[in-house]
Amino acid sequence: MRDTPQPTLAVDLAELRGEIDRIDLDMHRLLMQRGEIIDRLIAVKRAQGGGCAFRPDREAQMMRALVERHSGLLPVDAVEGVWRVIVSTFTYVQANYSVHADDSGGDAQMRDSARFHFGFTVPYVPHHGAGAVIDAVAGSRGDLGMLRATGALADGAWWVRLIGESAPKIIARLPFVERPDHPAGLPVFIVARPAADAASRDIMLYAINLPRWSHSIPAVVSGLEGEILASAPHAGGLSLMVAAPGRTEAARFAQELTAAGVTDARVEPIGSHAERYQLTEARSGVFAPRS
Numbered sequence: 001m002r003d004t005p006q007p008t009l010a011v012d013l014a015e016l017r018g019e020i021d022r023i024d025l026d027m028h029r030l031l032m033q034r035g036e037i038i039d040r041l042i043a044v045k046r047a048q049g050g051g052c053a054f055r056p057d058r059e060a061q062m063m064r065a066l067v068e069r070h071s072g073l074l075p076v077d078a079v080e081g082v083w084r085v086i087v088s089t090f091t092y093v094q095a096n097y098s099v100h101a102d103d104s105g106g107d108a109q110m111r112d113s114a115r116f117h118f119g120f121t122v123p124y125v126p127h128h129g130a131g132a133v134i135d136a137v138a139g140s141r142g143d144l145g146m147l148r149a150t151g152a153l154a155d156g157a158w159w160v161r162l163i164g165e166s167a168p169k170i171i172a173r174l175p176f177v178e179r180p181d182h183p184a185g186l187p188v189f190i191v192a193r194p195a196a197d198a199a200s201r202d203i204m205l206y207a208i209n210l211p212r213w214s215h216s217i218p219a220v221v222s223g224l225e226g227e228i229l230a231s232a233p234h235a236g237g238l239s240l241m242v243a244a245p246g247r248t249e250a251a252r253f254a255q256e257l258t259a260a261g262v263t264d265a266r267v268e269p270i271g272s273h274a275e276r277y278q279l280t281e282a283r284s285g286v287f288a289p290r291s
């Protein structure tokens with residue numbers, strides 16, 4: 001152990017701990033006050049039709065503001081994680097929900113992501129395959145599904161299960177804040193039963209089903225500033241999962257594909273999410289050793 005502290009240093013330490021206790025008390029009181037708003041939030045949402053309490057557009061705005069105002073010694077990861085748990089748990093106390101996750105690509109990263117984004121109060125339910133996750137969400141009152149945004153291994157064109165008005169939809173892409181070495185950096189889509197008013201529409205997601213591949217497809221997609229996220233065989237042809245800026249309507253894709261000679265393409269909305277917030281290394285506040 002260290003040497004016995006000098007009397008003046010001991011006094012300083014006691015003072016500093018006093019300051020920390022005061023700050024902790026304030027933070028705890030504020031969190032309890034935050035909780036007192038929940039009953040009123042529930043009443044307002046019930047008056048608006050009830051359903052799932054999750055508001056991805058609002059959460060994305062909150063996370064952006066948090067990261068933009070953050071400064072100081074505490075790594076931004078820690079601040080993001082604390083707020084993710086606060087917001088997800090406040091969502092949970094409004095209306096209980098579980099997170100159903102596809103562990104077919106490995107459980108460890110999915111579980112880390114779920115805990116980082118939703119905390120430990122929200123139950124984590126592993127499933128094998130995207131289809132099982134989507135079925136669980138479809139059969140629930142307000143549960144969420146978590147699927148790998150890239151490289152989902154099982155279930156081929158799983159996103160076609162999101163086609164149709166009453167089918168679950170992608171409502172968020174996490175992490176909101178993208179940066180190198182994010183501790184829960186696995187890109188995931190969050191799937192929920194549709195609640196259009198709560199959706200963020202910066203990025204629209206479409207399933208494009210086609211009888212066959214055509215070399216003109218990539219140029220059409222990139223011409224509309226879109227990106228092909230995945231493709232897989234489907235119904236004797238193939239299905240593409242495409243992301244595009246919110247201003248690009250499904251009809252526009254269909255028109256441009258037809259104009260490029262791609263016939264019989266069906267373009268179906270499968271969800272939307274907030275624009276990713278890119279954080280440079282300089283702002284990520286990684287804890288650097290001090291000399």
Ligand SMILES: O=C(O)C(=O)C[C@]1(C(=O)O)C=C[C@@H](O)C=C1
Nearest residue numbers: 053054055056058059087090091
């Ligand atoms: O703003 C809301 O609608 C809330 O329910 C509050 C709150 C939060 O805790 O800040 C919780 C859930 C929503 O997803 C967004 C934000």
